[in-house]
Amino acid sequence: MASEKKQLIINAFAMQSPSHLNPGLFRHPTDQGADYKSIKHWIALAKKLEDAKFHAIFFADVLGGYDVYRGPSNLSPTIPAAAQFPINDPLYSIPAMAAATESIGFGVTASTTYDSPYALARRFSTVDHLSNGRIGWNIVTSYLDSAARNFGLDTQVEHDERYRIADEYLDVTYKLWEASWRDDAVTWKQGSESKTAPYADPTAVREINHKGKYFQVPGPHLCEPSPQRTPFILQAGTSTAGKAFAAKHAEAVFLHAQKPELVRPSVDSIRQQAAEIGRNPQDIKVVAGALVIVAETDEEANAKFEELKTYGDREGALALFGGWTGYDLSTYSDDQDFRFVELPAVRSMVNHWASTVPGTEGKKWDKKTIAEYLVLGGNGVKIIGSVKTVADELERWVTVGDVDGFNLSYASLPDTFDDIIDLLLPELQRRGLFWSDYAVKGGTFRENMYGKQGQSRLPDAHPGAKYFWKEGQEVPPYSLEESN
DSSP states (O other), rough: OOOOOOOEEEEEEEESSBSSTTTTTGTTTTOOGGGGGOOOHHHHHHHHHHHOSSEEEEOOOOSSOOOOTOOOSSSSHHHHHTOOOSSOOOOGGGGHHHHHHHEEEEEEEEESSSSSSSHHHHHHHHHHHHTTTTTTEEEEEEOOOOHHHHHTTTOOOHHHHHHHHHHHHHHHHHHIIIBOOOTTTTTOOOOOOOSOSSSOOOOGGGOOEESSSSEEOOOOOOOOTTSSSSSSEEOOOOOOHHHHHHHEEEOOOEEESSHHHHHHHHHHHHHHHHHHOOOOOOEEEEEEEEEEEEESSHHHHHHHHHHHHOOOHHHHHHHHHHHHHHHOOGGTTTTOOTSSSSSSHHHHHHHHHHHTTOOTTTOSSHHHHHHHTTTTTTTSSSEEHHHHHHHHHHHHHHHHHOOOEEEEEETTTHHHHHHHHIIIHHHHHHHTTTEEEEEEOOOOOHHHHHTTTTTTOTTTTTTGGOOOOTOOOSSSSSSSSHOO
């Protein structure tokens, strides 16, 4: 018998900005990116994606402008292209989208570098309550110098130090979410006839008294336990520190590469490190980022891609590059081939693209080529073709890369998702790669990502689960004081 095929996780990758990874595409006649300020816009998208059975909408976010290109501190190339600027905080729209839907999840990016764990824990518990457990936290440590300056720093906190801060930050939030309220702390029942019945047992709510290197948080948590307690934990980052952090904390990891062969080493490393600390490696779902342009034929898909590119803003694309890398390409001549530039980081990145991006063989990788490459879909893989071409390639990513699914971005919103819904998803369902309905209708984010009813809380082997204050226990099973 043939082995059962892996059921893919399919998320929509979005940003509450006129342009996400597609600077200038708000100008396309059918693009709705400029409606990012409208709650009705996001509700309509959430309902559309839920009808198509997407697992979740994954919202990216940044805390500063892309001001390196033609810099320093220059937003003049960024603002006309709406290159992730302006941008709204995605968390505030989630309750409205949740109220209009039943099962789709919402992954929201929030930084451990510029926010208090006490305040963040409260916000995510609030939204977990209001969404009936459908919130996920995409943990980032932030990467823009512009964000650092706006939060009172001269420059960014050093990369690995940001991860050390994040590790303690997670300990604080786990204690607030898992160990501050016992599972039976709330005693009030609706309809109680007692005029003196308390809402909760004060002996079942405790301070966490966290005293660490970076944070001093007495607690207790302001919110009673939400359906998931800890939101579903997502993370992106493939540095050595990032992979170690993911292996310890993440339930889903967002990776990107040009080929599945290139993502596989990171997948294997994260899962191996997870096993070494006692976690089930399969409890970490790996989700690859991709821009999919699909049509009835390869020729139609490629024509669609080229037509969309005509609306792209190349200066905005180079502004994105500057923010992602910290390097200002405007200081180089127009004919500079960046495969041979003296900057090792840029040279390595561009040579990687030159060796992996289809259709660029023999091209000179000057500013024009870089901008053309980045103007749609950023620096992630672009999978363009007929239904069969795209579905075959997604299957190859699963087989070769050992990924569990995809964060699908868009070129034009909602057109790109409409094509995926109308053309691609039925083919994936026909191949047995995508579900026909949610594993747990009305379930939590965690239940539907793991495909298991009753799995609303952290898996037992997750390091945050050791803090869980179960019903009937006098104190949490793990000493909060000893963990500081």
